[in-house]
Amino acid sequence: MLRVKLLSYTYERGRAPALSDVSLTVGAGECLCVTGQSGCGKTTLLLAIKGLLHKGSLTGDIELDAPDRCQEPFRDSVGLVFQNAETQILCSTVAEELAFGPENLCVPPDEIGRRVHSSLESVRLTGFWSRNVERLSAGQKQRLAIGSVLSMSPRLLLLDEPTSQLDAPGKAELAAVLRDLKRRGYALLIAEHDLKPFEDLADRFLVMEDGRILSESNRIPIERFEFGASGASSTNSDARRATEHCWKPRAQLGRLDGDKARRNEPAVATDGLHLSYPGVGEVLKGIDLSVVQGERIHLHGQNGSGKSSLLACIAGAVRPDSGSITVAGKKVTPRVSLFGKVGYLLQNPQRQLFEDTVHEEVAFSLKRLRLPASAVDRQATEALETCEAGHLATRLPLSLSFGEQHRVALASVLAPRPELLLLDEPFSGLDLQQRIRLLRILSSLRDRYGTTVLMASHDLVLDPSWSDRRLTLENGTLA
Numbered sequence: 001m002l003r004v005k006l007l008s009y010t011y012e013r014g015r016a017p018a019l020s021d022v023s024l025t026v027g028a029g030e031c032l033c034v035t036g037q038s039g040c041g042k043t044t045l046l047l048a049i050k051g052l053l054h055k056g057s058l059t060g061d062i063e064l065d066a067p068d069r070c071q072e073p074f075r076d077s078v079g080l081v082f083q084n085a086e087t088q089i090l091c092s093t094v095a096e097e098l099a100f101g102p103e104n105l106c107v108p109p110d111e112i113g114r115r116v117h118s119s120l121e122s123v124r125l126t127g128f129w130s131r132n133v134e135r136l137s138a139g140q141k142q143r144l145a146i147g148s149v150l151s152m153s154p155r156l157l158l159l160d161e162p163t164s165q166l167d168a169p170g171k172a173e174l175a176a177v178l179r180d181l182k183r184r185g186y187a188l189l190i191a192e193h194d195l196k197p198f199e200d201l202a203d204r205f206l207v208m209e210d211g212r213i214l215s216e217s218n219r220i221p222i223e224r225f226e227f228g229a230s231g232a233s234s235t236n237s238d239a240r241r242a243t244e245h246c247w248k249p250r251a252q253l254g255r256l257d258g259d260k261a262r263r264n265e266p267a268v269a270t271d272g273l274h275l276s277y278p279g280v281g282e283v284l285k286g287i288d289l290s291v292v293q294g295e296r297i298h299l300h301g302q303n304g305s306g307k308s309s310l311l312a313c314i315a316g317a318v319r320p321d322s323g324s325i326t327v328a329g330k331k332v333t334p335r336v337s338l339f340g341k342v343g344y345l346l347q348n349p350q351r352q353l354f355e356d357t358v359h360e361e362v363a364f365s366l367k368r369l370r371l372p373a374s375a376v377d378r379q380a381t382e383a384l385e386t387c388e389a390g391h392l393a394t395r396l397p398l399s400l401s402f403g404e405q406h407r408v409a410l411a412s413v414l415a416p417r418p419e420l421l422l423l424d425e426p427f428s429g430l431d432l433q434q435r436i437r438l439l440r441i442l443s444s445l446r447d448r449y450g451t452t453v454l455m456a457s458h459d460l461v462l463d464p465s466w467s468d469r470r471l472t473l474e475n476g477t478l479a
Helices: 042-050 094-104 109-122 138-150 168-183 237-253 258-263 307-315 358-368 373-386 402-414 432-443 445-449
Strands: 002-010 019-026 031-035 057-064 078-081 156-160 187-191 204-209 212-217 266-277 281-292 296-300 322-327 342-345 420-424 452-457 469-474
Touching: 002 042, 019 031, 019 042, 019 187, 019 212, 031 042, 042 057, 042 078, 042 156, 042 187, 078 138, 094 109, 094 138, 109 138, 109 168, 138 156, 138 168, 168 187, 266 307, 266 452, 281 307, 281 452, 296 307, 307 322, 307 342, 307 420, 307 452, 342 402, 358 373, 358 402, 373 402, 402 420, 402 432, 432 445
Parallel strands: 031 187, 031 204, 078 156, 156 187, 296 452, 296 469, 342 420, 420 452
Antiparallel strands: 002 019, 002 057, 204 212, 266 281, 266 322
């Protein structure tokens, strides 16, 4: 179905090719997984196949069998699901989202209804017809994005890091959906770090590095790297050395000992916190939580367990139905401002990036605090350097890679030097090296600023001793 021959591509103003002589084939009813570290060219390859690279230099051939040879195949026969599923979810309800594509293709209304029903069944969302998309879990949003693509009747499905924001059950559900699609004759091309969920689904695995295909195998290439459900582990010697280096700051910082923790005042405390959403029900059920100043807490739980809702309540972004929240000695109410005291990193960094340059993005909150211009520039530059993003200062934030956007968003919430840092799924979309880099950054905050860190993640931390405590949230309650 798909044949790519000697494909090369260099981005406009790019210094080196993003793709170099890439050749591959994918047949109907076949699944091909492409893997490699961030920046190796996986996403660029999918964009090229979809026909979305309009600038730069593109050479080579992309051939796709289509029923109508006169029809532009890239528009109708190829469906692309982006790494961040939220970027292609545009409507308010599940049904509206599934109907959006066919409506824009001028499909007759009766056919649109049939496609919506078929897509709901294909992605196992049959009971979610009228559900508000904002109330879906990460796994449900991923399947909805796939369904919205399926409703336009593609023959080849491209998926970019489809498991990056999913927990283990979510990955299993996604694999089951893709297995059914493969059985029905869809061709699947998946770019992914975590290969384990596709072990029994993929027919072949390609390894990419620096825009080139290094190897092809019908088994997971564990001799290079291996990812597990708990996050990522590596057998690659370079990754092992990087991991060992990452823990040096943690060893120097040490854990917050019990006596010191008891002497410290609470940085955040919740008492009997309850929260419910229309059409979803109760998501937080009497949460009692106390975190002392300087603690590093890992809040662990599966998608939909209530982690994001708890962080949103603590940050003051969502008002609970009942219960109380105290942050930095202040009771959180609609009239109390936590600006500058609490840093809140959203799961999707694109939701909090809006300025024209990275430096302006990081400086925005500092200007809102009415700091002198010299202090604004100094603290913005320091935050970027802390997050290893100083070289991105003049770049447009939304043009960056997902990992770079994460670091810029983190710098923007660190710049005011908050007392409390809330991180919602900070490992989503990051490969092993990027996770190591993030943990290294977080490990330095307590000594430098005395920052309290509350990190919510469905993944286990690479080094379990990084956190002073690990709390588990299950079905809206702390276990």
